[in-house]
Every structure is written in C-alpha cells, then in structure tokens.
Amino acid sequence: xxxxxxxxxxxxxxxxxxxxxxxxxxxxxxxxxxxxxxxxxxxxxxxxxxxxxxxxxxxxxxxxxxxxxxxxxxxxxxxxxxxxxxxxxxxxxxxxxxxxxxxxxxxxxxxxxxxxxxxxxxxxxxxxxxxxxxxxxxxxxxxxxxxxxxxxxxxxxxxxxxxxxxxxxxxxxxxxxxxxxxxxxxxxxxxxxxxxxxxxxxxxxxxxxxxxxxxxxxxxxxxxxxxxxxxxxxxxxxxxxxxxxxxxxxxxxxxxxxxxxxxxxxxxxxxxxxxxxxxxxxxxxxxxxxxxxxxxxxxxxxxxxxxxxxxxxxxxxxxxxxxxxxxxxxxxxxxxxxxxxxxxxxxxxxxxxxxxxxxxxxxxxxxxxxxxxxxxxxxxxxxxxxxxxxxxxxxxxxxxxxxxxxxxxxxxxxxxxxxxxxxxxxxxxxxxxxxxxxxxxxxxxxxxxxxxxxxxxxxxxxxxxxxxxxxxxxxxxxxxxxxxxxxxxxxxxxxxxxxxxxxxxxxxxxxxxxxxxxxxxxxxxxxxxxxxxxxxxxxxxxxxxxxxxxxxxxxxxxxxxxxxxxxxxxxxxxxxxxxxxxxxxxxxxxxxxxxxxxxxxxxxxxxxxxxxxxxxxxxxxxxxxxxxxxxxxxxxxxxxxxxxxxxxxxxxxxxxxxxxxxxxxxxxxxxxxxxxxxxxxxxxxxxxxxxxxxxxxxxxxxxxxxxxxxxxxx
Amino acid sequence: xxxxxxxxxxxxxxxxxxxxxxxxxxxxxxxxxxxxxxxxxxxxxxxxxxxxxxxxxxxxxxxxxxxxxxxxxxxxxxxxxxxxxxxxxxxxxxxxxxxxxxxxxxxxxxxxxxxxxxxxxxxxxxxxxxxxxxxxxxxxxxxxxxxxxxxxxxxxxxxxxxxxxxxxxxxxxxxxxxxxxxxxxxxxxxxxxxxxxxxxxxxxxxx
Numbered sequence: 022x023x024x025x026x027x028x029x030x031x032x033x034x035x036x037x038x039x040x041x042x043x044x045x046x047x048x049x050x051x052x053x054x055x056x057x058x059x060x061x062x063x064x065x066x067x068x069x070x071x072x073x074x075x076x077x078x079x080x081x082x083x084x085x086x087x088x089x090x091x092x093x094x095x096x097x098x099x100x101x102x103x104x105x106x107x108x109x110x111x112x113x114x115x116x117x118x119x120x121x122x123x124x125x126x127x128x129x130x131x132x133x134x135x136x137x138x139x140x141x142x143x144x145x146x147x148x149x150x151x152x153x154x155x156x157x158x159x160x161x162x163x164x165x166x167x168x169x170x171x172x173x174x175x176x177x178x179x180x181x182x183x184x185x186x187x188x189x190x191x192x193x194x195x196x197x198x199x200x201x202x203x204x205x206x207x208x209x210x211x212x213x214x215x216x217x218x219x220x221x222x223x224x225x226x227x228x229x230x231x232x233x234x235x236x237x238x239x240x241x242x243x244x245x246x247x248x249x250x251x252x253x254x255x256x257x258x259x260x261x262x263x264x265x266x267x268x269x270x271x272x273x274x275x276x277x278x279x280x281x282x283x284x285x286x287x288x289x290x291x292x293x294x295x296x297x298x299x300x301x302x303x304x305x306x307x308x309x310x311x312x313x314x315x316x317x318x319x320x321x322x323x324x325x326x327x328x329x330x331x332x333x334x335x336x337x338x339x340x341x342x343x344x345x346x347x348x349x350x351x352x353x354x355x356x357x358x359x360x361x362x363x364x365x366x367x368x369x370x371x372x373x374x375x376x377x378x379x380x381x382x383x384x385x386x387x388x389x390x391x392x393x394x395x396x397x398x399x400x401x402x403x404x405x406x407x408x409x410x411x412x413x414x415x416x417x418x419x420x421x422x423x424x425x426x427x428x429x430x431x432x433x434x435x436x437x438x439x440x441x442x443x444x445x446x447x448x449x450x451x452x453x454x455x456x457x458x459x460x461x462x463x464x465x466x467x468x469x470x471x472x473x474x475x476x477x478x479x480x481x482x483x484x485x486x487x488x489x490x491x492x493x494x495x496x497x498x499x500x501x502x503x504x505x506x507x508x509x510x511x512x513x514x515x516x517x518x519x520x521x522x523x524x525x526x527x528x529x530x531x532x533x534x535x536x537x538x539x540x541x542x543x544x545x546x547x548x549x550x551x552x553x554x555x556x557x558x559x560x561x562x563x564x565x566x567x568x569x570x571x572x573x574x575x576x577x578x579x580x581x582x583x584x585x586x587x588x589x590x591x592x593x594x595x596x597x598x599x600x601x602x603x604x605x606x607x608x609x610x611x612x613x614x615x616x617x618x619x620x621x622x623x624x625x626x627x628x629x630x631x632x633x634x635x636x637x638x639x640x641x642x643x644x645x646x647x648x649x650x651x652x653x654x655x656x657x658x659x660x661x662x663x664x665x666x667x668x669x670x671x672x673x674x675x676x677x678x679x680x681x682x683x684x685x686x687x688x689x690x691x692x693x694x695x696x697x698x699x700x701x702x703x704x705x706x707x708x709x710x711x712x713x714x715x716x717x718x719x720x721x722x723x724x725x726x727x728x729x730x731x732x733x734x735x
Numbered sequence: 736x737x738x739x740x741x742x743x744x745x746x747x748x749x750x751x752x753x754x755x756x757x758x759x760x761x762x763x764x765x766x767x768x769x770x771x772x773x774x775x776x777x778x779x780x781x782x783x784x785x786x787x788x789x790x791x792x793x794x795x796x797x798x799x800x801x802x803x804x805x806x807x808x809x810x811x812x813x814x815x816x817x818x819x820x821x822x823x824x825x826x827x828x829x830x831x832x833x834x835x836x837x838x839x840x841x842x843x844x845x846x847x848x849x850x851x852x853x854x855x856x857x858x859x860x861x862x863x864x865x866x867x868x869x870x871x872x873x874x875x876x877x878x879x880x881x882x883x884x885x886x887x888x889x890x891x892x893x894x895x896x897x898x899x900x901x902x903x904x905x906x907x908x909x910x911x912x913x914x915x916x917x918x919x920x921x922x923x924x925x926x927x928x929x930x931x932x933x934x935x936x937x938x939x940x941x942x
Binding site: 061094123671 | 756757759760771773774777778780781782784785811812815816819854859861862863865866867892896897898
C-alpha cells in the first residue's frame, strides 16, 4: 500500500514539475527564416508556430528525451531527438521537399496526358475532345510532336519508326494486338475504350528500362483506379451504339461496357472510296473488376472484340479488283495487383493473356492466323526517401503464332513460338529539386535466336531557371521481328536502335513550350530479298538506318479566355535500308514535316465546346518505275481540317458532332504502279487515297447516375 | 477494497485529467480557427499526431487546409494544401469510416480541385462528388451541413449549366432551420450556418 502511495505521489510530482522552455529558429536552405512552420514535441500537444523571424519558443512539461518535430508545407519534415532540457537555441535547417510540382522532371522523350505530372502535354479529356480523333485513344496522340501522321494506317509512327516499333501497355502489361486489323486503306483504331483510362504516357524515345522489346516508342495506358459512382452510360452514334454500367459494393467494383458499330447504313448515305461487300462491323465488350485491399488494389481487365468486313480491293493489275475479307476475334485480359509491402517497399505484379484469331481471304487464298500470348511481370519498388528510389523487376513473354495459308489445292502450315525473358533495375536520384538522374539497365534473353542482350538507359534533368529546364536521355533498345517473319526464320536476332535525346521545357502560367532534338541510330534491321516476307526468302539482319530531327510543341491555355490550343511541329530526316530496300531511302511512312494545330474554344452561352484540328504532312515517298531509282518521288502533301462540336445539354447528356476533312481534300498516300508497261512504254498508276473524303460522326452520350437520380432535380 | 476504490478513483481522475488536456488543446485550435487558420491547422496537427483514435483533430486539419485552397495562395502552394487536406481526410476516414461529416469534407475538397483546374478535374471529379453528397444525404438526411453542402454543390452545377437555382433554395432554407436546432456536442463539426446564410442572401434572394 505504502509503495503504491509513494508511486502515486511520485507521479503527481512528475506532473506538477516545472515547465521547460524549448526555443530556436527555423531557416531554409538559403538561410531565410521560415514563417509559419509547425514545431512540436511528438506525442504531446506542446508546440507552436514560428514567427516572422522563423523563431519559436514554447513550454513543455515533458522531461528527459523527446522528439522535436518541425514541419511545413513544401519542406521535408525535420525530426530531432534530444533531452528536453537541451532544446534551447536550436537551429533547424529545412530542406525543400521534392515533389512533382517543384522539381525537375525526367521528361526527355515523354509526353504525358493526365494530372499526375505537371508536364502533361494533354489532359485526359483531350483524348475524346480533339477534333479528328473521333474517340480513338490513339487519335489525339497523332497531334503530338514526334509522330508522323499516317491517316491511312492509324497506328503510331514515331520518329522514323514503323507502326510495329511502338508497343502499347495497359497497367504496365503488354497488349499484344492493340489495333483492329484493317486493310483497303481504312484507318485502324485502338480496340479499347478511351473512357477507361485516366492516365496516358506516350514516350517517343529514351524510355525507362522497365520497357523492353520496343524499338521506337511505348504508349502506357492506366485504367481508372476506383470508380466512386454507380452509373449507366448510353451512347447512340451515327455508326452504332454502346452501353456501359458501373456497380460498386463494399470494396469491390465492376465496370462493363459493350459497343456495336456498323458502317452499313452510313456507307449507304455517304459515298465511300472502297467498294464494300460486307460493311465494317464491330462488336466489342470490356469488363474491369477492382477490389481494394487494405494495402493494395487488385484489377482484372478483360476485353473481347470481333470485327468483320469485306471489300472488292481495287488493283491496277486486276481489272475488276479482287475480293478481300477479314474477320478478327481478339481476347485480351490482364490481372494486376499493386500494393505496399511495408512503408518503403511496394510491389506491382501483372499477368496478361491474349488470344487473337484472324481470318483473311484474298481472292481465293485464305490466310488464317492464331496467336496466343502471355506476359507476366513482377516489379518491386523501394523508396528510401523522396530523393532516392529503386525499381527491380523481371518479366516473361511467351507467344505462340500459327499461320495456315490455304489456296485452292494446297495448304501450308507454319508456326513459331518466340519467347523473351527480361530483367531490369532502375534508380531515380534527386540530388536536389533542380537536378535529377535516372539510370537503369535491362537484360533480355530471346529464346528463338538465343540472344542475350543488355540495354542501358539513362536520363538526367536540370533546372536552368525558374521556368526552364533541360533534360537528356540515352538508351539502347531491341525488338524482335514480327511473328509473320519469325515463322520463316526463327534465328533472326532482334533489331536494335540507340536513342539520344535533348529536351528543353518552358512552363509558366498555363503555357508550355517543349523543344526536343534527337538522333536515332538503327542497326541489325531485318532484310529479305522478295517483295513480301515469304517462306523461301533469304532473311538477314543486315539493315541499318538513322532518324534525326526536332520537335516543337506549344500549348497555351491562358492567353485567351476559354481558348485552349496547341501547335506541334516535327521535322524528321530519316533513311534506312531494311526489308527489301535496294538502297538507303526514306520509307513511305516517314514524312519530313508534320504540323498539327489543335484548338478548343468553350462557348459559355452555348454550353458548347468547338474544336478544330488542322494537320499538315509533307509528301511521302514512293517509287515511280518510269524514272530511275528507288523511292524516287514524293506525293503531294496531306492536309486535313477537322471540326467538332460538343454540346452539353446538362450534366448527363452530351451531343457530339465531328467532321473529318471538312474541305474534302483529295489526299494521296501512295501510288500503285502497273506491273506491265502500256503501249507508250509507261507504267500506269493508281492513287492510294483516303477511305472516304470526309467522315461525319454524330453521337449522343447519356450518363444515368446510379445514385439518387439527378434528372429529377434538374 | 479501499485500495482498489482509491486506485479506481485515481485512474478515473487521471483519465479525466487526460481528457481535459485533449479538450483544452482542441479548444485552443477552435479559438485559433477564428483568427489564424494556419496556426489552427498546426494546433490540430499536433493533436492529431498525439491522438490516433480521435477523428476530429484530423478532420479540422483537413478543414483548415481546404479553406486555404480557394485561390488565396499561389497555384503551387494551393496544390500542396489540397494534398495535405486529402492526407488528413484519409486519416480521419480510417479512424471513423463512413462518417457523413468527413464525406462532405471530401466533397468540398473535390470542389477545390475543380476550382483549381476545371478542365482537368471538372469531368473527373464532378461525378464522384455528386455520388459522395448523395451517399451522405442518405446516411444523414437531417444533418444541416450535409444538406447545405449538397445544395451548394447542386447550385454550383445548375449555375454552370445556366439552370434555375431556386429548386435548391428550399434545401438551403431547410439547412438553416436545422442549423438553428443543432445541438453541438464536444468537438463534432458545427460550422455552416454563416455560409448557408451567405448563399441564401446572395443566390436565393427573392426579388
């Protein structure tokens, strides 16, 4: 009993013991006093705010050891453990915190859309509101610098690279067949709904060691993390319709959507340059399931699409043309888990599976391909502090590709199973908020060719002045040949490219100027000696080439009220000797000058956004057999003026009208020459132009909130 | 027996003592809110750091920082305030999940983001914000702050689309009525009356 009393007495003495004063001063890196910093003893209420001289003083009843914490928005937290009695006349030096807003960004080569970075060239909405993009997630990217517009193809052609040299990733998992297959000069589009993604990062070179097997470019798409609203979306379009629904329960959510396109009725109304037998039809569906764990997020994404069309393909050598039909079925799914393992470690795992079946009929020949593909990946990330982070990862790609060619009397079966094992590590170091480095290395083993290849990647960024920064990037990149070639020669080693990039970025008050210059060196490019890759061609990797140029991008959202516009210009000088090229030449898909002007004007009174896009692409090369030489002539320039109008009826309803190539300019992309000379000894030609002079799209989009229906209130 | 009761009494008095120092610290924060929001935020931060099972301190840190996010500071700073507010909303939500008071704070923070950059956040956050208010409304239909914040949001949307706002003025009136009846206990949020009067005078005044 006595002991208890004593200890209680002791306790009281402790409580009533005299107060200690803690005092000091807070300065920043430049010795300037910090006003308004929060100073306190951890675990107590004792603390204060610094005054105009950065000075502080407060009393505490704590004794012995305590932890003093000093914090302020924009600075790293400061902590110091000491005897309370010794905390007098403290000098606290704050270090400015490094965050995405005030620090340099390692952005050489990269253009991002989204709010994650201050250097976003595009905003998420631009993907759907850019005139001419017509809801294709790749469409808006075609207006960015570094791309060569190929409106007859629709894929991304980056800095002298072919469409095959860009790889697309969804939540960091490779998408194996991202584009709907087309032919007959109908531009393709991405398979995926642009509304699913809330972050897009498009790299035109010098990208991270995390991404391999891509020679020129990577496009990274991130699906929305967690929907917070149950809703139903309806789309009624001049070319079809769609429906989407989101359900949320507890920590789970599911979003599904289905779309049906048919160009049949449209083709009846508006003349097409192609002679359709079966009009273009597309059925697609997507589903995303998300589950939130205490420390992470699981996502499962699945998409299926089926497309079908057939045309009578014009051909200069076949009088009435020939039948060309294409059916494609594609499944793509990925499973993803992102989570924290501890305070400093986080993990990202992904598994993607794809199945693609393509049935092509050319006149009487059938070419059927089947592809199964898998990508598995694990990435660990350790964050030491805001200044130093490291990634480690391994990944595996497995593909099985089969092709059956069936002509009237014969059947050829070929197949190939390429594989690629990759491992990478990359460190990100911020020396200060004005200087940052990223250094990575990637090792790849290609199963078929038994090649082990190492690719270093480096980038650096330095702040030149308040609004200017400069950045550099270097990288070595490899990519294996396409499956339709590998099936004939499996030993072909991957093609290779080196990128050197120098970037200047200016940003001030909603204005952004980005200037970038680059040099790209290609080697070990695929070569063969026939018109097309055939089973008896002689294949090699004896090709090489280069691409050099510069890009300019200017975006201004503030100078004129309600007007947001960007101008992008790319200069490209490229030549290569690859495939069946006779000499070094500029390929048909690479144009010297590319200019895009995009403007969006918000008409307050009309609740409308008017958009305009003008594209100019200088002439593309083709071979004129009436003259000597290879790729010896150029088409006239490509020009297109696109307009759109989005009218917000209310929060839930939008009407969208878009016209591509308003002026109906007759653009020519290439020429096909006759195999035989005419009576005058000349080779006749046929212009390969647009699928249609104009494309008109009208859509009505209606969102029905799943919660208390807003429409009742409006 | 005597010993035990002494200990119990002692323990109770100690805990009362501890309770009151929490109250004192919170009261100091509430006082500071009237004059110096920055100091108030910091006072609540200190309390939040010391009391990991009370949601109110984190709530008030978020509240103060949201109030600093409507254009009084430079753009860079504003983002930092909004991020800080989000961190503390997350903390408060962990301690007290599904709390309508915290939910409407999230709604207000979303509004701050939309005000900050409507072309980036307008479409992205307007749906979620509506959903938050509807959920809060279902859970606490008689909470004046819920009614007021939701009505304010609906008025904002209606104004953006050039629609009549009068249908929502009834909600503001109802909120004001309920504000008058509200009994404030402890440190649960009690703000909103003045704001509601302001909205009523500026936007709902009948000619």
